[in-house]
Amino acid sequence: MNNRVAEILGIEKPILQGPMSWITNAEFVAAVSNAGGLGILGPNAGQTTITTSPEETAERMRREIRKTKELTDKPFGTTLITDADMKFTWPILEVVIEEGVQVILLNGVEGTLTEKIITPLKEAGIKIVYRPLTPTIEDAKSAQAMGVDVYVATGFDEGGTLPTSIIGTFTITPIIVDVLDIPVIAAGGIGDARGVASAFELGAEGVFLGSRFIPTVENPAAQSVKQRIVDSSAADLLLYRTLPAYYRSLPTPFAEKLVAMDNQGASREEIARVGGSSSVIRIGMLEGIGEGGIITVGTGITPITKIQTVQEVVDELAAGIK
Ligand SMILES: Cc1cc2nc3c(=O)[nH]c(=O)nc-3n(C[C@H](O)[C@H](O)[C@H](O)COP(=O)(O)O)c2cc1C
Structure with a gap:
């Protein structure tokens, strides 16, 4: 090649x-x-x-x-x-x-x-x-x-x-x-x-x-996260405003809270203050905990079986x- x-x-x-x-x-x-x-x-x-x-x-x-x-x-x-x-x-x-x-x-x-x-x-x-x-x-x-x-x-x-x-x-x-x-x-x-x-x-x-x-x-992601990705499609993804722009996540209690803040008109800064630290990925994806964590993935997950x-x-x- x-x-x-x-x-x-x-x-x-x-x-x-x-x-x-x-x-x-x-x-x-x-x-x-x-x-x-x-x-x-x-x-x-x-x-x-x-x-x-x-x-x-x-x-x-x-x-x-x-x-x-x-x-x-x-x-x-x-x-x-x-x-x-x-x-x-x-x-x-x-x-x-x-x-x-x-x-x-x-x-x-x-x-x-x-x-x-x-x-x-x-x-x-x-x-x-x-x-x-x-x-x-x-x-x-x-x-x-x-x-x-x-x-x-x-x-x-x-x-x-x-x-x-x-x-x-x-x-x-x-x-x-x-x-x-x-x-x-x-x-x-x-x-x-x-x-x-x-x-x-x-x-x-x-x-x-x-x-x-x-x-x-x-x-190294949690086994439960790997299975969630296999079982999910692009249509399941949530999108919310934050800094610097947007994030998407499969639904978790914490991601839903951030979406609710967005829907209620919170500013990007306010949403980032709650959900913008890198530990939300550690908690959500490495530890597999949806309280306090997100599962951020792209729209290309649909064909993963x-x-x-x-x-x-x-x-x-x-x-x-x-
Ligand atoms: C969970 C997750 C964490 C990521 N963290 C970083 C990061 O710390 N630095 C970075 O440059 N890109 C990061 N990315 C972006 C990836 O390097 C890559 O650009 C992106 O995953 C490509 O899109 P795809 O997920 O649809 O394949 C991350 C992506 C995901 C899914």
Whole structure:
């Protein structure tokens, strides 16, 4: 297969597993990479407790990176978030360079991607997959000019923190493909080989999936959550306003409370104050507790009919690669 994403990242199949806060770990990420895709360690990878210390966060990531290296000799990635204060960014950047991680998934909040962060990664020979919260033509052109290797165009169909503009994956992918020379990867709502084939038809050269990988044997999410995803469809998903824009969740008592706040006219800030911390994913998805937790997934869950191994999922998706 002649595919630029696979070539750049040194992988067999241009299928990337998106980082998911609390529900990635070394075993899961290594399984994706061993299956020929690219596994990516997300925020709080392998953890069950919170730390607010940037140094401790980076050291925890170092331990998980080392575990992953023991489980695969294939490339894998780590998430690096560029945000307003960059407090966590620099210590993690140091660790990924020291540990020789091959790929960085740079997660950008608007206007925070700068050469200051790109340069050390480039100098270390690390490939940069850039995924802004909200893809736009201007952002894509500027990221390309700064030297990112691959751009991920995420549509509103995704799970997790939703883009601020309500544009679906089918719409945003060709918009971005048309303005870039570097390869574009499509993210959001891809659930099976037909979704993969459609992304390629729209000009994407790779796919990026989160939700599809949750109901797998290797994913650390609670068994009850995996089964809920198998038993649910896109039509079951709730959507509510919060910061920075929207979130969706399968119904849980806590998600219903946030929807009720939204319906009663609470502000985004008020809703985020109640439900905006990352622990709502830990409680809802890692621990499987609906009181205080959410189950955020994308609209691509409908075709998922059983819990499978990562290898089975990657093989099924790969059938759609063009
Ligand atoms: C439970 C969950 C948590 C997520 N957490 C993060 C995160 O911490 N950082 C990030 O960049 N993306 C996060 N994402 C987004 C994924 O990396 C990916 O972009 C998304 O899952 C793609 O859409 P899909 O779920 O429809 O496949 C999360 C997604 C889910 C489902």
